[in-house]
Amino acid sequence: MSGDSSTGMGRGLAPRLMLAQVLVLGASVLTAGLVAAFVGPPLFHHHMLEAGHVPNTPELAHIEEAYRDSSFVSLGVALVFALVCAAAVTWYVTRRLQAPLGALAKAAREVSRGHLGARVGDFGSGVEFDELGRAFNLMAGQLEQTEETRRRLLSDLAHELRTPIATLTVYCEGLRDGVTTWNSDTERVMTEQTQRLARLAADLDDVSRAEEGRLSLERSATPVRDLIWSAWQAKREAFARQGVDLVADTDGAPDVDVDVDPRRLGQVLDNLLANALRHSHAGGSVHLSARTVDDTVxxxxxxxxxxxxxxxxxxxxxxxYRGDTARDRDRAGSGxxxxxxRAIADAHQGSLVADSxxxxxxxxxxxxxPAFTRLPH
Ligand SMILES: Nc1ncnc2c1ncn2[C@@H]1O[C@H](COP(=O)(O)OP(=O)(O)O)[C@@H](O)[C@H]1O
Ligand SMILES: [Mg+2]
Incomplete structure (x- = not known):
């Protein structure tokens, strides 16, 4: 735990600043004193002789003594005044620095206690402090965002697990107590729910692999046409059942290969088509097409x-993330x-974007x- 060592003037900024000023002052006064003692008097003496004074008279000795005394008195007064000024400057500068430093320390302690909303205001103590304040706020903001994502991830995960587990529990208890009998319906529900859990686990595994950049890819030169037609083949029945037209078109990318893992790319297209079907209505249509643009497909x-x-x-x-329309909520997707x-597209040095x-x-x-054109044999 952090103590309160940063507060108070104890052994903080003020004494150090004061010490530094006293050292500078000491050096200046010492120099001035040495000059006043060893350079000033001979020079004065020389000028007095030039002005016509006779050497070794009591009168000249007295004038010279007056000169030395006044030199040392003015030095002494200057020293005292400079010390007072140094103290005032120390006090003022320390005040100015303590406010922003105190605010920063307080905000940092808040953040360390988990209050990630802590921010510092504009200090008005110079660009460096304002820059420091902005950097601190940026850091706290990013921490807050990460924490928020983590919290949401956990609560979403708990939410995703709850429904299948609750359903399975009810069915298991029903079967045990003889309230439910084992029939094709029971089997269907239980299979559906276990599959949902299994899919969730597989999806989570994919997501975490993708985020750590360790999605395993078995890449090979694959004709774009093959990718499109096998995705079309896999989905056309589901589309036909819902009365949605599925049109595939590869004219824009004839004879082009891509260096991809066909299974992973198939997973991407399958998901995009499943989404499109889910959000389409009977009589609607979905176009699956490929085209080359410069050296990309x-x-x-x-x-x-x-x-x-x-x-x-x-x-x-x-x-x-799932759209919050009523239609989406009761669907089986995990979001x-x-x-x-997108992670799969990224792993292939590609991208996936949405537009509507x-x-x-x-x-x-x-x-x-990224594409590479098939070499002619
Ligand atoms: N073709 C689409 N039309 C409209 N909304 C879509 C479409 N595809 C995806 N979405 C929105 O994006 C969300 C996330 O999609 P996704 O990650 O595939 O999760 P899921 O399919 O499990 O809902 C969907 O819940 C939906 O709200
Ligand atoms: Mg989906």
Whole structure:
């Protein structure tokens, strides 16, 4: 724990500042004293002789003594006055420095106690202190943000675990007490819930790997066309069941390869298509297309569904983020799909971005990957 050693004038700034000034003063007075003792009198003597005074007279001795005395008296008075000034300056400067330093120390102690909202105001004690204050506030702000993310992550995780666990508990108790019987319905519910837990665990594993930069990739030169068509193949039935048209188009990127892990890229496209389907309505359509732009390949998934508002758009890639419409809440997604998808795109030195003209206007998700054109055989 921190004591209160920073407060009070004890052995702090003031005595040190005063000591430094006294040392400077001492050196100046010593120099002035030496000059007054050894340089001044001979010079004065010389001038007196030049002015016509006769040497070795009592009159001249008296004048010279008066000169020496007045020199030392003025030096003494100057010394006392300088000491008073040094004390005043020390007091003033210490006051000026103590306020911002005290405020910073207080705010730092607050932060160390977990009060991450602590900030310092503008000190008005010079640019350096204002700069220090701004740097402190920036640091505290970032700590607060990290802490907030951690807290939200834990509470989201607890929330995600609660529903399947509660459902499984109810079914287990029902089966044990004979209230529920084992039939295809029971089996379906229990399988669904255990799968949900398993998927959550797998997703969390992916997220943490991705964030530590250790997503394992088995990269190989893969034709973009193959990626698109296998994603289309895997999803077309689900789309047909919901009456949503799924259109794939690879004309924009004929014969282009990308150096990717096809399984991981498949996971990305699967998630983008599942999202698009979830947010589409019967009669709607989803376009899955690829095109080359300079030396990159853009794969985009465009739907004509719910769309995303401008406020939600920056958050769709956040961990556990799910749009808060009633439609989203009772879906099985964990809100980790886009987080993982973006991490996979990043791991391939690519990117994943979202765009939407607004609610009800559909959305487009675009994966950009570095391309290399297939060499002719
Ligand atoms: N095609 C889309 N149209 C509208 N909103 C979308 C679309 N894709 C994703 N979103 C929004 O982004 C959120 C996060 O998506 P995701 O990370 O895949 O999680 P999940 O699919 O589990 O909800 C979704 O809950 C939804 O609100
Ligand atoms: Mg999803």
């Amino acid at each position: 853009e794969i985009s998934v465009t739907d004509t569904g719910d769309g995303i508002s401008a406020e939600q758009l920056p958050h769709v890639f956040d961990r556990f 980790l799909g886009l987080t993982i998808s 003209p607004g609610p009800g206007e559909g959305a487009t998700f675009t994966v950009t990957l």
